[in-house]
Amino acid sequence: MSETETPHEAGDLPKALAVPRKRWQLPLVWLVPILALLLGGWLAVQAVLKQGPTIHIEFQTGEGLVAGKTHIKYKDVDVGMVSDVAIAPDRKSVIVTAKLSGQARDFAVEDTRFWVVKPRIAGGSVSGLDTLLSGAFIGVDVGKSDVSQTEFKGLEVPPMLIDGVPGKRFQLRAENLxxxxxxxxxxxxxxxxxxxxxxxxxxxxxxxxxxxxxxxPYDRFVTEDTRFWSSSGLDFSVDANGLRFNTESLSTLLVGGLVFGSPSGTAAPPAKSGAQFVLYDNQQTAMREHDTQVELYRLVFHQTVHGLVVGAPVEFRGIQFGEVASIGLSYDASTQRVDVPVVIRVFPERLQRYTVDPETKSDAILDKLIESGLRAQLRSGSLLTGQLYVAFDFFPGVAKAVLKRKRGMPEIPTVDGSLNELEASITSIARKIDKIPFEEISKDLRSAIASLDSTVKQADILLKQVNQDVAPELKRTLAGAQQTMQRAERLMSQDAPLQQDLRDTLREVSRAAASMRSLTDYLDRHPEALIRGRTPDEDKP
Incomplete structure (x- = not known):
């Protein structure tokens, strides 16, 4: 390395190393608050999910309803709570605000029904007794509609039927409830x-x-020909057929009831749900044959009709084919007589079933019957009630008559009723009784009674004399007879001397009889002994 080179240039300098960046770590002390935050959020979400809609229910009164305490129950399960009870703006009702639970979110539809459950007595049944201790609550019947609704009008009377129960509804029309x-x-x-x-x-x-x-499955027995009638308490009626008493069950004596049935011999198809029927007053009216054809006839009676009422049966030999429609009075100026016209309803269908040709008119049938002596007559249906009914029958020997029309109505001839004949007989008997000389008979009777009284007095005197004179002698005679009987008893006793003498005498008589029997036997063997006597040799055996 030269003098001019530096150490860096010489390549012996250290190299820089890349160190990885450290990640940020959450301190453990923050873990608990975070978990608490997550748990609170989850609980909040669950609370929101469990909370259903808020609804408003209108009731006539707020009796038994308390905010924060009154529950809403469906099949005895809590599905909501009343949050407020306030008076409506018009002051005619109260508005109950309630919050439904999440499971009851689908309950808020337009055909859902609400009512207050509290102790009630209706129809002979008692309900809501459990609320005496727990307090009233709001019952709910969930509707089936898909339309949501939050405003409801509560029922003042609990529904008798909850939706979903199998069966059918029917409507009955009655004159009064x-x-x-x-x-x-x-x-x-x-x-x-x-x-x-x-x-x-x-x-x-x-x-x-x-x-x-x-x-x-009993709804299938309600057919198109079913009849409904009321059986409220005692079915008690009095008419021309007598006294009737009927009841369906013991409970109907207290709360009444409705009954249905079908006439015998019918096979109509089952009625549809919602079908309408007539509600009759009693079974007799309900089961009465419903006739489609009705004809009016006029009867004129010349006697009292006391006991005849509108609706009384019209019969022919026990078969009813009509009923009395009206009863009135009419004055005949020519005869100056007041008669009683009676209008009857005749059901031709009942007559035609007994004819050979069903197309034969009723007037033609009646014409022939009247010619044969058919007449209308009032008869007593019950001696107990005195009710009358109209009877048609044949009366041989009556004056000839025809079916005539007056005031546009056929008039059938009549004859006096059996009651008139009975009254005439009673009147005749009364007149005969009136002719009896009761005064003379009473005088003779008094005389006979006086004579009988005298005879009784004489008999009493005679008895007294007998008691005074004859009785003592009779006592003495009886005493003597008693003594004689005692003596006879002593003589007849076993140890009496007379008995001993009698026994000795009987023994002697027995010996004599034996000697006579021996003599008779000897003479039978030796008849010659009667002449020459008995020889000594014959004495030897």
Whole structure:
């Protein structure tokens, strides 16, 4: 190396080495806060996810509802909490604000129903008794709609039926509601198969509409020809057929009930859900044959019709083919007589089924029957109630008559009822009784009674004399007879002398009889002994 070269130039200088840059490390003291932050964030997200929508429910009153305490329950599971209870702006109701849980997020749809669960008595059943201790809560029935909604109007009465229960709903139309209430049972063959779920007035206000629910599988027994009737308490009726008493079950005596059934011999298809039926007052009216053809006839009676009412049956030999439609009065100026015209409804279909030709007109049938003596007559349907009914029958020997028309209505001839004949007989008997001389009979009777009284007095005197005179002698005679019997008893005793003498006498008689028997035997062998006597040799044996 020359003098002019430097050490650096000589190549012996150290080389620089590249050192890797150190990474930044988080101190362990920050690990705990970070984990806490992450956990808090996760809990916050979960809380947001679990929180459902806020809804508003309108109720008539806020009875039993407390903010922060009243729960919303679905099938006894908490799905929300009431957060506020406030009066509505119009002061007619209260607005309940509630927050639903996340699992109830889908509950906020337009057909969801809310109601307050508290102790209630309806339809003979008691519900909500558990709220006496735990307090009221809001029940919910989830709807099936896809339209979201947060404003609801709460039900004042809990729904009798929760959606999803298999069965069918039907509507019954009645003239009045009677004793029907929510939850009233519906019976089929005395088995509870449903209940009343709603009722309201008809649109025109002339009747009531009752909505019932029949559970499956019993809903298949509701057919298009099914009849519904009310069985509220005691079915008690009095008519021309007598006294009727019927009840469906013991519970109907308290809360009533509805019953349905079908006439025998029908096979109609099952009714569709929502079908409407008529609700009758009783089973008799419900099961009555529904006739499509009705004809009016006029009857004129010349007697009292006390006991005949509108709706009374019209029968022919026990078969009903009509009913009484109206009862009135008419004055005939020519005869100056007041008659009672009775209009009856006749159902031709019931008559035609008994004719050979179904196309035969009713008037033609009646013309022939009247010529044969057919007449209408009032008869007693029940001696207990005094109700009358109209009976058609043949009366031989009655005056001839024809079917005539008055005031545009056919008039059928009548005859006096059996009650009139009975009254006439009673009147005749009363007149005969009136002719009986009761005064003379009473005088003779009094005389006979006086004579009998005298005879009784004489008999009493005679008995007294017998008691005084004859009785002592009779006592003495009886005493003597008793003594005689005692003596006879002593004589007949075994150790009496008479008995000993009698036994000795009988022994002597026995010996004599034996001697006579021996003599008889000897003479039988030696008859010559009667002449020459007995020889000594014969004495030897």
């Amino acid at each position: 009677g004793s029907i209430d929510y939850g009233v049972p519906v019976y089929f063959r005395k088995l509870a198969v449903g209940q009343v779920v709603a009722y309201d007035l008809d649109k025109d206000g002339k009747g009531a509409l009752v909505t019932i629910f029949v559970s499956a």
